[in-house]
Amino acid sequence: MQVLLPGDPLPSTSTAPSTATTLHVGPGLQSVLPLAGQAPSNGKGKAREDVLAIKAGLLGFQDDGKAEKWWVEGAARRYIPHPPEPVIGIIIARHAEGYRVDIGSAQAASLDALAFEGATKRSKPNLKVGTIVYAHLLATPAFSEPEISCVDAATQKAAGFGELVGGFLVRGVELGRCRALLSPKNPILPKLGASFPFEVAVGMNGRVWVKAADGEEEKIVGLARELRGRL
Numbered sequence: 001m002q003v004l005l006p007g008d009p010l011p012s013t014s015t016a017p018s019t020a021t022t023l024h025v026g027p028g029l030q031s032v033l034p035l036a037g038q039a040p041s042n043g044k045g046k047a048r049e050d051v052l053a054i055k056a057g058l059l060g061f062q063d064d065g066k067a068e069k070w071w072v073e074g075a076a077r078r079y080i081p082h083p084p085e086p087v088i089g090i091i092i093a094r095h096a097e098g099y100r101v102d103i104g105s106a107q108a109a110s111l112d113a114l115a116f117e118g119a120t121k122r123s124k125p126n127l128k129v130g131t132i133v134y135a136h137l138l139a140t141p142a143f144s145e146p147e148i149s150c151v152d153a154a155t156q157k158a159a160g161f162g163e164l165v166g167g168f169l170v171r172g173v174e175l176g177r178c179r180a181l182l183s184p185k186n187p188i189l190p191k192l193g194a195s196f197p198f199e200v201a202v203g204m205n206g207r208v209w210v211k212a213a214d215g216e217e218e219k220i221v222g223l224a225r226e227l228r229g230r231l
Contacts, residue, residue, distance in 0.1 A: 010029060023070070027082045028073070030051070087109075087137060090132055093108075104206060110146070133150060133164065135161055138153075166211055169207060174206070196212065
């Protein structure tokens with residue numbers, strides 16, 4: 001993998017053609033406007049001068065055929081919110097319109113009471129302080145709290161998001177490991193699932209929630225060690 005420093009341009013993958021039509025810029029990278037009279041470079045084998053690194057770390061890349069996804073994986077301890085990443089949060093306060101949720105970032109996130117599947121003004125979820133929720137980031141306004149939601153924006157369905165009941169919350173998982181666990185090609189979760197059944201939710205904020213049947217405490221402890229990378 002390639003190391004980028006702040007100010008370095010985004011390199012090209014190779015000279016091979018790609019079927020991807022969208023460029024998704026993830027954490028650690030920022031799109032910048034080209035200089036006057038200068039067209040952005042997107043040719044194969046050339047660096048993209050319109051996308052620059054804003055932190056030091058390893059350059060990550062994924063091409064699913066529809067979009068090229070780029071990010072910089074650093075050693076940051078504090079999570080920096082970046083839509084549309086999934087996060088695991090803990091409700092720390094309630095108010096008339098929704099909840100304030102701890103997602104491990106510098107600011108707590110805002111979760112609207114209507115941002116749940118089937119929620120209406122007359123029928124809203126009644127979550128208590130301390131409840132764990134699985135959500136995704138909607139927006140990160142510059143001068144206000146990050147906004148999260150528990151419904152998929154395209155389908156308005158839960159799609160796995162919502163309240164996480166029971167289970168065990170693993171904290172302090174490396175952010176790079178969380179991203180790896182979310183990759184469809186990562187072998188860790190299928191390998192563990194072959195030994196005993198469990199439910200899992202992975203947040204890009206360094207938190208992983210797991211739930212297994214009663215009597216599987218020892219296996220859950222081993223699973224937590226595996227997820228945190230302490231084998």
